[in-house]
Amino acid sequence: MVSGRRIYADFKVFSVGYLRNKFGLFFGLIFPVILILIFGAIFSGGGTGTVNVYAQNQDEGVFGQNIGDQFLAALNESTTIKVITVNASENFADYLAAHSASDGIIVPQSFSADYLSGQQVNVTIYGNPASSTSGIVGGTVGGYANYFNLQRFNGSMVIGLSSATVSTQQTTYVDFLIPGLIGFSILTSPMFSLVNISSEYKKTKLFKQLSLTPLTKMEWLISKVMWYIVLTIAGFLLMVGVGIFGFGAHVTLSPWLIPFLALGPMLFAALGMLVGTVTKSPETAGVIGNIVTFPMMFLAGTFFPITSMPQYLQTVAHVLPLFYVTEGLNNVMVYGNISGAIIDIAVLGIITLVIFVLAVKLFKWRED
Amino acid sequence: MKILGLDPWKNGYELHKKIGVIPQEFTFFEKTSPREAINYYANLFGVKVDVNEILREVLLEDMAKQNFENLSGGQKQKMGLALSLVNAPELLFLDEPTTGLDPNARRAIWEVIRGLKAKGKTIILTTHYLDEAQQLSDRVAIMDHGRIVAMGTTEEIIQKHGSGERLEIHGNKKLAEYIKANTELQVKYDEAKMEITIPLEKKIDALAALAAAEQSGLDWGEIQTRQDSLDDVFVKLVSEPIEKQENTEVIEKTSKKKRR
Numbered sequence A: 001m002v003s004g005r006r007i008y009a010d011f012k013v014f015s016v017g018y019l020r021n022k023f024g025l026f027f028g029l030i031f032p033v034i035l036i037l038i039f040g041a042i043f044s045g046g047g048t049g050t051v052n053v054y055a056q057n058q059d060e061g062v063f064g065q066n067i068g069d070q071f072l073a074a075l076n077e078s079t080t081i082k083v084i085t086v087n088a089s090e091n092f093a094d095y096l097a098a099h100s101a102s103d104g105i106i107v108p109q110s111f112s113a114d115y116l117s118g119q120q121v122n123v124t125i126y127g128n129p130a131s132s133t134s135g136i137v138g139g140t141v142g143g144y145a146n147y148f149n150l151q152r153f154n155g156s157m158v159i160g161l162s163s164a165t166v167s168t169q170q171t172t173y174v175d176f177l178i179p180g181l182i183g184f185s186i187l188t189s190p191m192f193s194l195v196n197i198s199s200e201y202k203k204t205k206l207f208k209q210l211s212l213t214p215l216t217k218m219e220w221l222i223s224k225v226m227w228y229i230v231l232t233i234a235g236f237l238l239m240v241g242v243g244i245f246g247f248g249a250h251v252t253l254s255p256w257l258i259p260f261l262a263l264g265p266m267l268f269a270a271l272g273m274l275v276g277t278v279t280k281s282p283e284t285a286g287v288i289g290n291i292v293t294f295p296m297m298f299l300a301g302t303f304f305p306i307t308s309m310p311q312y313l314q315t316v317a318h319v320l321p322l323f324y325v326t327e328g329l330n331n332v333m334v335y336g337n338i339s340g341a342i343i344d345i346a347v348l349g350i351i352t353l354v355i356f357v358l359a360v361k362l363f364k365w366r367e368d
Numbered sequence B: 001m002k003i004l005g006l007d008p009w010k011n012g013y014e015l016h017k018k019i020g021v022i023p024q025e026f027t028f029f030e031k032t033s034p035r036e037a038i039n040y041y042a043n044l045f046g047v048k049v050d051v052n053e054i055l056r057e058v059l060l061e062d063m064a065k066q067n068f069e070n071l072s073g074g075q076k077q078k079m080g081l082a083l084s085l086v087n088a089p090e091l092l093f094l095d096e097p098t099t100g101l102d103p104n105a106r107r108a109i110w111e112v113i114r115g116l117k118a119k120g121k122t123i124i125l126t127t128h129y130l131d132e133a134q135q136l137s138d139r140v141a142i143m144d145h146g147r148i149v150a151m152g153t154t155e156e157i158i159q160k161h162g163s164g165e166r167l168e169i170h171g172n173k174k175l176a177e178y179i180k181a182n183t184e185l186q187v188k189y190d191e192a193k194m195e196i197t198i199p200l201e202k203k204i205d206a207l208a209a210l211a212a213a214e215q216s217g218l219d220w221g222e223i224q225t226r227q228d229s230l231d232d233v234f235v236k237l238v239s240e241p242i243e244k245q246e247n248t249e250v251i252e253k254t255s256k257k258k259r260r
Helices: A004-020 A022-044 A067-077 A092-098 A111-117 A132-151 A173-203 A206-211 A217-247 A255-278 A282-299 A311-317 A321-335 A338-362 B012-016 B034-045 B051-057 B073-085 B103-118 B130-136 B154-161 B173-182 B205-216 B230-237
Strands: A051-057 A081-086 A104-107 A121-127 A159-165 B019-022 B091-095 B122-126 B140-144 B147-152 B166-171 B188-190 B195-199 B220-226 B253-256
Touching: A004 A022, A004 A217, A004 B034, A022 A173, A022 A217, A051 A067, A051 A092, A051 A132, A067 A081, A067 A104, A067 A111, A067 A132, A081 A132, A092 A104, A092 A121, A111 A121, A121 A132, A132 A159, A173 A206, A173 A217, A173 A255, A173 A282, A173 A321, A217 A255, A217 A338, A255 A282, A255 A321, A255 A338, A282 A311, A282 A321, A321 A338, B012 B019, B019 B073, B034 B051, B034 B073, B051 B073, B051 B103, B073 B091, B073 B103, B103 B122, B103 B130, B122 B130, B130 B230, B140 B154, B140 B230, B147 B154, B147 B230, B154 B230, B166 B173, B166 B205, B173 B195, B173 B205, B195 B205, B205 B220
Parallel strands: A051 A081, A051 A104, A121 A159, B019 B091, B091 B122
Antiparallel strands: A104 A121, B122 B253, B140 B147, B140 B253, B166 B195, B166 B220, B188 B195
16 A cells, blocks of 8 residues: 555655755754754853862871861862762762763872871872863862972972773763754754645645545655654754764764654654644644644753753653653763663654554545 | 546545546645656656656646746646646546636647647536637536536537527617617617617528618617627526625536547
């Protein structure tokens, strides 16, 4: 029943037509990149800002004096580092991993005693060599170590640095923004287009015209979905490219992204189709389309992580289909949480199937 | 009812592969050219076509690469015609193909339709322009409230439902009365138009009427003989003006069948 030849014919005509329309191309591809540039510039500023550094002070002190505390306090005074203290009983490496943190310092047990007695003692710096922040941390800690060395009566080098490597990376806003804006374009581009197309074709009787050919509505919708998948992948590459090369974002690319880049456009193309189908005029379709789209755009973790929202809004977010796209993309690209991503894929798959079937069933070539 | 041996209610999908239809006010994807559109339809129907041949047939070769949005009204209709030809249908339905077009564009479409007719296609064309029906059709059907109220060749319909030949003389009431008194002819007078109408049973009756007018010594102006046109017949047969009719769409159908 479903013919690949007809789907391909429709795909070709639609994609060529789409590419000739500069306006659609702008919103589909360029607009999300502009958003990355704008948000990236606002939140990453000119520099990296202060780096959060987790610090564990194992120093036991001597004569009621704890030089380790003084050292960390001094570090915290710097403009480049913000020290977050970790309880001495924690396993430091695990703690960093659990907090998706890449930068940390350990002040050793004998720090005060060795410092005061002039014994060589090393502060251990944890860092990810791939992360731009580890250089900042290393430089700052080294500077303060020298300062403490000079404060000693003979200025001898007692405090040295040793380093340890961690695989986790500190997430920055841009890291988070890229999956969010990919989600944004997965939502808006197919959704707005299909709302518009389906109501407009209905009004101009173009659907009726197509009904006079052997093309079926299922084939028509599949060809649209295919095009928006292509467009999504192009937008994805563009945004990831800008994020990595423009803002030094750390995102992981993995085959686990493919289900999101395929199911997302399918879901929102079908949802747009559904909105266009159940509304009477292009005007109402546009309004309903906005009512469906805008809450998703802001509440589904596109521009801010939903963990920064109040609890009731987080609950709301879980009902929005886009949430599973952005959460899934974040799980794969930022947190490396594949088991979480698989749950997102499952939920997304079910929602997509339901919406797609509904759209095909309710959508009619002609209003009889 | 069956069309080409198929029940349109049950086999609609199959039937569409065998017929060509241009809906009223044909529209297409804005950014698609006639050439691309023809190839698209050929792929949908799964047929091989000579695109240039079809473009030639509808006189659209010069605009083959222009996007639909850049075509004029007449060219858009021609593209519709071109698409309806892709599946080489025996039967074509054209729904008001010239509505809204300027006289030149209409004539161009007529030329295309005549060409298709000459190739042996059966065309069912609906129109509000009765001159178009008269120009193009072999057979005409006039419909009122969805019912056929007259059908046949233009001549047959006019003969059957029209009022026959009549002489019209522009003149005053006195002249009308003079002719009535001095001939055996029926004379009607329209005061507002100052028009004397004399139905002609035989053509020679016109001579008697004119002789009487000359004899009267009164002034008389323009004379003409005329017959009901398809327009007149339509007005007579179709009960109310189209705008006043509700719920029922009125279409005047002119069906042209090739004489075999």
